[in-house]
Amino acid sequence: MAMNPMEQFAIKPLIAEPVLHIAGHPIYFTNQALLMIIVALASSLFLTLAVKPNRLVPTRGQSMAEMSYEFVANIIHSATGEDGLKFFPFVFTLFIFVLCSNFFGMVPGSFTVTSQIAVTFALTMLVILTVIVTGFARHGLGFFKLFVPDAPIYILLFLVPLEVISFLARPMSLSMRLFANMLAGHTMLQVMAGFVVALGGAGGILSLVSVAPMLLIVGLGALEILVAFLQAYVFAILSCIYLNEALHLHEHH
Amino acid sequence: MDTIEAAKFIGAGLATIAFVGSGIGIGIVFGNYISAALRNPGAAQSQFTNLYIGYALCELQGLFGLLIALILMYT
Numbered sequence: 001m002a003m004n005p006m007e008q009f010a011i012k013p014l015i016a017e018p019v020l021h022i023a024g025h026p027i028y029f030t031n032q033a034l035l036m037i038i039v040a041l042a043s044s045l046f047l048t049l050a051v052k053p054n055r056l057v058p059t060r061g062q063s064m065a066e067m068s069y070e071f072v073a074n075i076i077h078s079a080t081g082e083d084g085l086k087f088f089p090f091v092f093t094l095f096i097f098v099l100c101s102n103f104f105g106m107v108p109g110s111f112t113v114t115s116q117i118a119v120t121f122a123l124t125m126l127v128i129l130t131v132i133v134t135g136f137a138r139h140g141l142g143f144f145k146l147f148v149p150d151a152p153i154y155i156l157l158f159l160v161p162l163e164v165i166s167f168l169a170r171p172m173s174l175s176m177r178l179f180a181n182m183l184a185g186h187t188m189l190q191v192m193a194g195f196v197v198a199l200g201g202a203g204g205i206l207s208l209v210s211v212a213p214m215l216l217i218v219g220l221g222a223l224e225i226l227v228a229f230l231q232a233y234v235f236a237i238l239s240c241i242y243l244n245e246a247l248h249l250h251e252h253h
Numbered sequence: 254m255d256t257i258e259a260a261k262f263i264g265a266g267l268a269t270i271a272f273v274g275s276g277i278g279i280g281i282v283f284g285n286y287i288s289a290a291l292r293n294p295g296a297a298q299s300q301f302t303n304l305y306i307g308y309a310l311c312e313l314q315g316l317f318g319l320l321i322a323l324i325l326m327y328t
Contacts, residue, residue, distance in 0.1 A: 075302075078302055079302065173313055176313065176316055176317070176320060177309060177312065177313050177316060180316035180319050180320060181312075181316070183319075183323075184316075184319060230305070233305065234305055234306075234308075234309040237302060237305060237306065238306070238309065241306070
């Protein structure tokens with residue numbers, strides 16, 4: 001009965017043969033690739049088909065699509081101001097992708113794309129590289145003023161290294177947050193499910209007690225759905241804040 | 254060799270203590286937000302973003318502990 005709770009995160013090739021070779025490395029079509037394709041297709045299909053008829057009085061699907069649009073637009077507007085809105089497609093795609101991967105991962109038996117640090121780190125590097133490119137394109141070498149806050153010189157001695165470290169820690173913190181949240185949540189659900197199986201198989205009065213962890217799984221599942229949404233939200237909002245710093249350095253918008 | 258394995262598991266268990274701080278931090282963030290929101294409900298909506306930034310930063314400190322536990326267990 002002792003199932004490994006980490007087993008659900010294993011990446012398995014779905015086709016035994018490698019699809020292609022890149023520089024001698026075999027590239028397999030894995031369950032992760034399948035889920036990522038499903039997530040991308042499902043979210044883009046939903047968002048295009050829902051608003052396609054362009055009704056004046058929206059149906060449920062259309063208002064879901066419109067609400068998600070408005071939600072992300074509000075995040076960007078509150079975090080970066082007016083000129084951040086040209087990053088809307090980027091942030092919206094990030095948000096929808098992370099949200100849909102988290103939600104698809106909640107389907108029992110499926111695979112959580114965002115529980116792989118390779119995926120979250122790639123997404124994070126996309127954000128950080130956008131920040132760096134935007135910052136240099138907009139301010140040139142003045143982008144380095146990001147590391148020099150408005151403070152007396154003797155405080156700057158400590159603040160500048162601190163700002164540099166905090167900038168360098170961003171890729172790790174942003175990717176770690178999403179990855180660890182998903183990993184911890186799904187492991188917890190699996191461990192609880194293991195309790196149900198172990199207690200149910202024990203026989204006698206213990207089989208009846210197995211209802212308790214079962215109910216707990218329902219509650220934790222609801223909590224996980226909240227976390228799935230919250231992490232997508234936090235990911236989007238932190239990307240916006242980083243973009244805001246690249247756009248405006250230290251001034252307030 | 255067995256001692257090292259055992260020490261790894263003990264270390265992984267100890268690393269999860271990081272979540273104590275994370276829990277306290279999240280409690281302070283949300284508690285203060287709610288008490289402030291009850292005093293001035295008009296300003297509550299505007300601080301929603303800051304609330305979740307604080308939450309995310311607090312949680313991260315606990316997750317670093319989890320990261321260390323995972324590194325100890327699987328390497």
